[in-house]
Amino acid sequence: MDFFERQEKARRNTKLLVVYFVTGVALLILVVYLVVAIVFTASGLRHRGRHYNYYNNDTQIEAAQHSLWNPRLFLGVALGTLAVIGIGSAFKTMELAQGGSAVSSMMGGRLLSPNSTDLDERKLLNVVEEMALASGVAVPPVYVMDSEQGINAFAAGHTTSDATITVTRGCMKLLTRDELQGVIAHEFSHVLNGDMRLNLRLLGAIFGILCLAVIGRILLQARGGNSRDRNALPLLGLALLVIGYVGVFFGHLIQAAVSRQREFLADASAVQFTRNPLGITGALKKIGGLGEMGSRVSAAHSEEVSHMFFGNGLATPLFGLLATHPPLEERIRAIDPAFDGNFPHTRYAPEEESPYQIAEAAIPARRTAMPPLVPVAMAAAMSNLGTPNTAHLHYAVELRNSFPPALKDAAREAMGASALVYGLLLSTDPAMRETQLRLLAQNTSDAIRQETQRLLPVVDPVATNAKLPLVDLAVPGLRQLSPAQYLQFSKATQALIEADGEVDLFEYVLQKIVLRNLDTQFSGARKVVVQFYALTPLAPDCSVLLSALAHVSSEDPAQCQAAFQQGARILSAAARAPMTYVTSEQCNLSQVDTALNRLNQTVPQIKKTVLNACVQVVAADGVIQEMEAELLRAIADALDCPMPPFLQPQQQAMAANA
């Protein structure tokens, strides 16, 4: 199963969920109607019998028959139930639409400062940074639930750009670096496999049904009122309470069944990622070793997010039928069949030094410049997509260590991170650079221009293939900007890019990555709605994208056209429409931007075809240059398909031996 299939499967699951949910709601309405009809008929008849006992029996029977199917009553009940569930779901969805950070703070998470100096926090942040670089996504915000002593973690958010990672205090303090890496890799797999959107839908739906039960409880307590309804209200309340909780129960049942499947997948992906089964099994064993506390999370909302956890966050009644996670033993055995079922006792104590940590410390701060101009085996480009492996992780660790400390420090706070991005956008031409710096001072302030210039000596030597990772590292720092500062920042980057007045695709995608990841914070989560299920209406957009890529690939017009044809062949066949090669004026940045935005609104399989065609274009001359490789990664990122860094064959081999 490749990345696109996993994404597709998550989407299918989501759809299936909607079907379940609609059926469930219809059933709920029916049951609520029946209860209301029975309760009200019964109480109505009793009242009527008391007051109008001179009526003859026939009328009573007629009334009873009437009331069991009363269209107006049914309409009222249906609308009422729908309204409650609808408003409840909409409310929860809206709350969650702010992205992962909303969920994380709802759970009582404390946002870790990207430049924290606390040892444990630093370790956690470093592990997350490495994972992000290895999978080619921006570094997500990290939260810690300080009051939770168990070992657990979860990822939340709609897409990779608004994802957050939250861990418990126990997770941060008790696990070694390797185990932490296993847990974080597990969470990253959830992010990459598209599980989070599924989770958020589930949260909304279950909350809607829960609202029914809440209203039932209110009714149950609302005694009194007028004499006519005195008996009926608490009864109705009780019925709603029961129906609501039965609904929630079945909701959880669906949730648990879906969740357990995804957990095995995430465990397997995590092992594939770190190639270190000891990490994740170690973490699972420690959960077992903690005994009662285990992976328990006691935060008020933990039931709502239970299916997103690393381990079971709740007690599991009903013989594990409602368990959101497979049993620990089963999960450990799935990775390590030799597990004897004994959990070592875990205590809060000073942790032992992990060998990994020593290995990392031993790597000296090396050159920033990675070997230039590498031909990359193109087969690797597509198969690695969304499936980072150990080689990528090693590469990421090494790359991160190769950045001078000044650069890493700058990336971690707001002003330094913005200066860093400005620095990356500056031209190599001295005259143009002068103009850009002037523009920068105009758009921002003198202090920022100074800071940018101060960073230039460390930013300039950054190799092409390290620029994108550097931007990914800078995102947490940029998240610290205030909305006003962000506005200024986006204006300034725009000005810097447009300063030279020519198409620089790389600058453009670099800016796009930054803004895309930050927009979720400053203007709410981007909800990408799938609007295209076929490639045909997107043929012009594909033409623009492929042409723009072709223009970058070579100086020679004939070769550009040939490169374009390589990709166009694939897409023409898929779209059943011809692709037209357009001149560079007809594929300027704003047109590429429109095209990319539209292409992002497609199903995963179409994205796969498009990205495949892009690879063909840049590889038309037999090699993928470093710049082209980064361009590809940036485009893939803009399409929400994170592409791990490109590795040379010898790096792959080295990592495999390590």
Added chain:
Amino acid sequence: MTGLGLGLMILLGGLIILFFVVMFVIGAYNRLVALRNRYKNAYAQIDVQLKRRYDLIPNLVETAKGYIKHERETLENVTKARNIAYTAAQTAAANPGDANAMKSLGSAETGLAGTLSRLMMVSESYPDLKANQNMMQLTEELTSTENKISFARQAYNDSVMTYNTQREVFPANLIANNFNFAAAELFVVDKPEEKAAPKVQF
């Protein structure tokens, strides 16, 4: 039966309105919490930079000591002001946004900035000190850190303003008052050079 149906409709209508109100209260409450977390987090960003600056200053004083012969009290004043500001920052970090803590931090920072600019002025008359590699590096780092502090301070003040506005507008203010969301204080530092032209005395 029609009467019953109508009564039920009214009941359901009332419930839905009640529901809206409850949802609104929860939403407004959550928003206030989120905004409060945001400004606290923004303060954490200042705090890191402040600490860095407090670490730099003793080095600066130590370097300058070797050169400055006459106005020794300038150096002592810097150290004193640094220590006051350090304590104030620790109090503020424990409770960011607290009116007293932020005000005393503001005035301590103003004092520190004053003594530092005085030190810079004094060092003008010691060319050897100005040419010292270490001194140059420290001054450079100090300027950069100060820029970062004022940048982070701007972000903090922006988020405090958003939070304060949110807790004052109707009807969110009802929730803010009932759930004890206290007003947060801005972090204001008066820049001495903006207030008056420096007087140079020897």
